[in-house]
Amino acid sequence: MKKLYTLLVAALATGLSLNAQAQGFKMPQASSAQTITQEFGLGKITVSYSRPNAKGRKIFGGLEPYGKVWRTGANSATVITFTDEVTLEGNKVPAGEYALFTIPDTKEWTIILNKATKQWGAYEYKQADDFLRFKVKPGKTAQPVETFTIQFANVMPSTADLHLMWERTDLDLHLTADNDSRIMANIETAMNGEKKPYFAAAQYYYENGKDLNKALEWINEAEKTNPKAPYFKLWKARIQLKIGNKTAAAATAQEGVNLAKEQKNDEYIKLNEAVLAQAKK
Numbered sequence: 001m002k003k004l005y006t007l008l009v010a011a012l013a014t015g016l017s018l019n020a021q022a023q024g025f026k027m028p029q030a031s032s033a034q035t036i037t038q039e040f041g042l043g044k045i046t047v048s049y050s051r052p053n054a055k056g057r058k059i060f061g062g063l064e065p066y067g068k069v070w071r072t073g074a075n076s077a078t079v080i081t082f083t084d085e086v087t088l089e090g091n092k093v094p095a096g097e098y099a100l101f102t103i104p105d106t107k108e109w110t111i112i113l114n115k116a117t118k119q120w121g122a123y124e125y126k127q128a129d130d131f132l133r134f135k136v137k138p139g140k141t142a143q144p145v146e147t148f149t150i151q152f153a154n155v156m157p158s159t160a161d162l163h164l165m166w167e168r169t170d171l172d173l174h175l176t177a178d179n180d181s182r183i184m185a186n187i188e189t190a191m192n193g194e195k196k197p198y199f200a201a202a203q204y205y206y207e208n209g210k211d212l213n214k215a216l217e218w219i220n221e222a223e224k225t226n227p228k229a230p231y232f233k234l235w236k237a238r239i240q241l242k243i244g245n246k247t248a249a250a251a252t253a254q255e256g257v258n259l260a261k262e263q264k265n266d267e268y269i270k271l272n273e274a275v276l277a278q279a280k281k
Contacts, residue, residue, distance in 0.1 A: 034150075041084055041158060045086070050074040051149065052147075054144070061104070069112070071101065076121070080100045087177070089173055098115065098117065098131060100114075101125060109135065110133055114131065144167060148164075149164075150164055158176060198218040198219065216236070219236045228263075233259060237250075241279055
C-alpha cells in the first residue's frame, strides 16, 4: 500500500509538472536579460546582454578571473549591433553585429569585438574570429553596482560614451560618428531636388558652425511657407543673433513672442522671449 501511495504521489507530481510546462510556467532568471537601443549619429546601436548580480561575491579577480576572456555578462555572449559605421576608441567599426568579450585585469582591460555572435558564454570563443581588440584603463564607480550594467551616457549628435559597470569597476568606451560629411552631402543633394529642406538645413548650419548667412537665407525661405509660425521666428532670431545682428534678432524674436501669444503657445513664448532677452543685452 505504501509503495502504491508513493507511486501515485510521484505520478501526480509529474503530471503537475507537465501541466505547468504546458501552461507556459515561468520562473525569474537568475541573470535578467536586457536589450538597450540608442540612436546615435545617423543610425542606432543595440546591446543585448544578461545581467548577473554580485550577491556579496568578489567579482573581478574572483568570480571573473583576471587574464581570462569573459562573456561580459551572463548566459549567451553579449551582442552589440551597429546599423552604421562608428569609431570606437579610435577604431573604425563597420555596421554589423558583434559579440562583445572582455579580458579583465587590474590595470588594463582588453575589449574584444568578435564575429561569432551565437555563443553560450565564452566557452567556444576563438581569437581567430576577433574583428577588433584594444585596451582601456578601468575607472571606479562612485558607489558599488550590484547588477552588471551597460548604459549610454553623454550622447551628442556625433559622440557618446558606453559604460560597462559592475562591482566598483567602470569601463568608459568612447564612440564617435562621422555625420558631418554625410549630412552636408545629403543637404547638397536635397537642395537640388524638388522638396528643399530649408528649415532642417538652416538648423544644422546654425548648430554646427556652418555658413550663417546661408542659414539665414534658408530660414527666410522656410518662413515663406508659414509666415505665422513662431518657431520659424525663433530660429531666424537665433541665427541673426549668432551673426551678431542684435537689432534684427530682437525684432524677429518679438514677432515670435507676439505670434506665440496669439496662438496661446506657451513654449514658443518662452523660447522667443529668451532670445529677445539675449538680444537686448
